[in-house]
Structures are given as C-alpha cells and as structure tokens.
C-alpha cells in the first residue's frame with residue numbers, strides 16, 4: 023500500500039465513529055471514551071448519513087485555482103469527477119473507499135501543457151537528451167552502432183550544447199568518430215536543428231556545394247565542408263531515414279506519455295498532431311489507396327483515438343494540434359477543432375512554422391540579431407500564402423495556433439489572423455456579425471515581444487498566447503548571445519502582454535524540457551541558470567503562473583467547464599506537491615518533484 027493512502031474498508035468501527043464525531047469539537051479523550059460506550063445500533067445511522075464517494079483527499083492545502091484562487095483542505099471524488107471541496111467536514115459528509123491523508127501537502131489541478139511534442143525513444147534511437155558531454159553522446163552512438171550493425175540509421179533527439187561539458191554544438195566529426203559505418207542524425211533539443219554524420223550527408227546528397235534549402239541553413243566548417251549542423255531543414259536528411267512503424271513505436275509512445283504523468287501533466291496539447299493516416303471518407307485525408315496507412319510511427323489523431331480507447335485511463339488527456347495539410351485535404355476531413363472527447367480531441371491548426379527558432383537561430387526579427395549586422399532571419403510564408411492558410415482553416419471551423427517566435431513573425435501572424443477574424447464569420451456562430459467572437463486563436467510561442475500596436479490588435483480581436491516561460495531558463499545563453507538589451511529583457515514576456523494589454527496566456531514547455539516546474543520558476547523569477555533577472559516587469563505572481571499552467575490551458579481547448587480547476591463537477595485531474603508553491607523558496611521549483619498524479623480520480627503516478 024502506498025504511503026499516505028489508506029483504504030477505509032478495513033477501518034475499525036471505532037475509527038468510523040471517531041471520524042464521525044470529530045467535527046463535533048470533542049477532545050480526543052472524549053472521543054475515545056464515547057467510541058467505547060457507543061453501541062452497535064448507532065453505527066448504521068452514522069454510516070447511512072454519509073454519501074458514498076470513491077476518494078477523499080484531506081488534511082492538505084488544496085489550491086482550487088477557482089476564480090478567487092481559494093484554498094480548501096479536502097476534496098471528494100466520485101466517478102472521475104470532483105463532488106465537493108471543503109474542510110475536514112467532508113469526512114463526515116462522505117464515506118469513501120479510499121481516503122488519502124495529504125499530511126499538509128499541496129493538492130492542485132494537474133498541469134496542462136499547451137505545447138508539447140511526445141517524442142518516443144524508438145529502436146533506432148539513442149537519447150542525447152540525458153547526455154552531459156559529447157563524449158557521452160559518442161558512447162551512446164557507438165553502442166547503438168554495435169547493436170544495430172553497419173548501415174543502419176541511428177537517430178535521436180534532445181542534445182543541447184549548454185548541457186554538454188564541451189559547451190559547443192555536436193559536429194559531423196564527433197559522430198563520424200563514433201559511428202563511421204552508420205548514417206547518424208541527432209536532433210537538437212527544440213527540433214530546430216540537427217547534426218548529421220558524413221554517411222548521412224552522403225546519403226542525402228549534401229556536399230560543400232549544396233545550396234541552403236528554403237527556410238534552412240547548412241552550416242560549414244572552416245574548410246567549407248558541411249559541418250554536420252543543419253538548421254530548420256534537417257528534413258533534407260531525415261527523409262532518407264526509413265520510418266519506424268506504429269507497431270514499433272506504440273510501446274515507446276506509451277512510455278513517453280506516462281512520463282508526462284510523473285511531471286504532473288494531466289492534459290497536454292500535442293504539437294505533433296496529424297490527420298493524414300486514413301483515406302478521405304474513412305475519417306482521414308490520406309490520398310493513398312483505401313486501407314493504406316501512413317508509413318510512419320507518428321501518433322496521428324486516429325492512432326491516438328485507438329490508443330486512448332484501449333488504455334486512455336492510464337494516460338494524460340490530449341488535445342491534438344493538427345499540422346495544416348493544404349486546403350483541399352483539410353476540406354476532405356470531416357471534423358474540426360473540438361471533435362473528440364475528454365480523452366482525445368482535435369485542437370488548433372497549429373505549429374505550422376511562420377518562422378524558425380533561436381536554437382538555429384532562424385527566428386524572424388524586426389531588427390538585426392545582436393552582433394550580426396544585416397541578419398534578421400526570415401519568414402516561411404509570403405503574406406498571401408499565410409492569409410490563404412488562415413482563411414481556409416477559418417472557413418472550415420478550425421482554431422488557429424501557428425508557430426511564431428520572432429517579433430516579425432508574430433506581427434505577420436497577427437495581421438493575418440486579424441484580417442481573417444474581422445472578415446469571415448465564425449462558422450460555429452454563423453448568425454453573429456463578422457468579428458473576432460470567441461474563437462480562441464493563439465500564437466503558438468511568443469518569444470520576442472512585438473510592438474504595442476500588435477498587442478493592441480490581439481486584445482481587440484481576442485487573439486491569445488500559448489507561451490513557454492521555460493525558454494527564458496533553458497535558452498538563456500542563446501538569448502544573451504543573440505538579442506539586444508530590450509529584446510533580452512522582454513524575451514518570452516508574460517507581465518506586459520497580460521497586465522498591460524489584458525491578453526490571455528496559457529503556459530506550456532515545448533520540450534525544453536517538458537517539466538512544468540521549470541516554467542513556473544522562470545515565470546515568477548525571470549531567471550535563467552545564471553541567476554540574472556531578465557526584465558523583472560515580465561514576471562507574474564505565483565497564482566497567475568499556476569493559473570496559466572492549469573486553468574488557462576483548459577480554456578484554450580474550450581474545456582474550462584470540464585477541467586483546469588478543483589471545483590465540484592470538474593474532472594478530478596489533480597496533483598500532489600511536497601511543497602507549498604505559494605510560499606516555498608523559488609529554487610524549490612527547480613529541485614522538487616510531483617508526489618502524486620490523478621487523472622479522472624485515478625492515481626496514475628506516485629513518487630513513492
């Protein structure tokens with residue numbers, strides 16, 4: 023039996039009587055005496071007076087994150103939903119099969135990460151995410167080469183130079199030394215660049231003379247040879263990797279999703295979502311022959327539906343962003359945003375890249391990068407292309423959540439959104455006059471604060487933000503190197519857009535890393551690993567930060583009536599923290615963990 027959890031079924035009669043009486047302000051001595059004196063006749067009446075529930079958590083600090091951010095000490099749960107919140111008197115009102123004494127710990131709504139890519143570790147993958155040095159990555163690659171044999175692709179995700187002892191990018195030569203006879207492609211954390219070895223570049227036909235692909239950049243070494251790093255367009259190499267099948271990737275995907283539960287994430291927005299895995303007319307939009315499946319191991323929407331039908335109760339709930347598949351194919355798809363249920367549902371047309379990111383850097387700025395006169399990055403779409411995509415999705419009833427990182431990309435995106443919102447009626451409310459309505463479109467990222475006029479347009483047209491406050495922490499070195507003082511101080515802003523412009527903001531991680539506690543730390547302190555405070559005016563209070571990582575994520579997927587707070591009637595998606603997030607030293611967020619995670623009232627993760 024887990025610590026802090028006890029079944030009530032085995033409780034003695036005396037315990038039941040004692041619990042029943044405890045709220046009548048009797049002393050423990052009185053209770054002990056009275057319990058002994060009370061006859062059996064008193065018991066059925068006492069038990070019958072209490073309403074049966076499945077679970078009671080009590081003796082805690084319950085942050086409800088309701089409108090008033092009120093605190094309680096106990097919660098009762100039945101059939102996956104919260105029945106009541108209150109004080110210790112809930113133990114008298116309800117009788118539960120399971121009672122958990124929180125012993126003063128914090129119970130709060132589960133985190134909702136509004137931007138995460140579930141990245142499974144597949145059979146050809148190494149895991150450079152956990153490496154502390156290039157030497158360690160080389161060791162992983164060497165072992166994988168021995169395991170797979172020569173010629174087989176070796177892949178992996180998540181290296182970042184700041185975490186490596188050598189403090190530099192991984193190069194072609196590093197990988198050649200480890201696996202000269204295997205093609206290798208290792209994607210950097212954030213997925214905006216990757217390093218290939220010589221064999222991989224050879225297979226992809228990348229030579230010293232290969233021009234940069236549209237929207238991307240092939241880095242070269244001092245001799246003019248490709249150095250291995252390809253920014254933004256690593257697909258020019260990745261497309262030669264034989265894709266794993268879903269049969270191979272399903273178990274690793276389940277492991278990855280369960281890993282989110284250990285981080286306290288009870289719902290997430292999957293920024294890798296796709297719908298093109300079944301033929302048009304059969305619930306999908308694949309142009310392939312009937313019955314043909316997409317040849318990849320991706321968790322597409324249909325696969326997620328099947329997986330969650332099988333074992334959704336053990337997994338975090340998911341809202342899937344859908345990558346824009348083109349006007350005709352989107353039209354052939356019979357559903358739009360909101361389709362699904364409380365386990366798996368369709369989210370926005372999202373994560374299509376209006377620009378790149380700072381790990382390249384390929385973010386599109388309104389001014390030159392620091393120390394790089396003339397270089398501002400560039401956008402991926404012409405204004406007309408972007409407008410076309412936005413308008414097509416809008417007419418079909420989709421929410422929009424496009425990826426825009428740099429201020430130039432944000433301005434372009436907001437202009438396209440505003441034009442579309444102001445001219446095309448909301449298909450969900452066709453009777454309404456043209457106008458923004460309540461379509462909850464958002465920018466997926468908001469790294470460089472755009473001009474005030476753009477934020478004023480966002481307020482006017484109700485365009486919101488899916489922000490990643492942890493970027494400030496984990497990309498601090500990149501920002502310090504690449505941004506002028508003002509943009510550095512306002513990187514990934516929260517305070518100004520929320521307080522000054524009244525913009526609605528929900529938090530997420532975008533895998534840098536996935537853990538919400540780092541994001542909360544950065545949002546309340548504005549500190550990176552250096553300890554330097556960047557733009558204190560962009561910080562928010564702890565309750566604001568907690569709300570942005572819980573309730574606000576539910577709002578973004580139109581599920582605010584169902585989850586995001588601990589209130590009667592809502593899904594019992596909750597976590598237990600061993601510290602008080604309202605008063606603990608900020609560093610606690612970096613060093614602590616989640617004790618328990620509940621989805622729909624089920625304990626799906628326990629740290630003990």
Ligand SMILES: [Zn+2]
Pocket residue numbers: 373425466467532
């Ligand atoms: Zn993105």
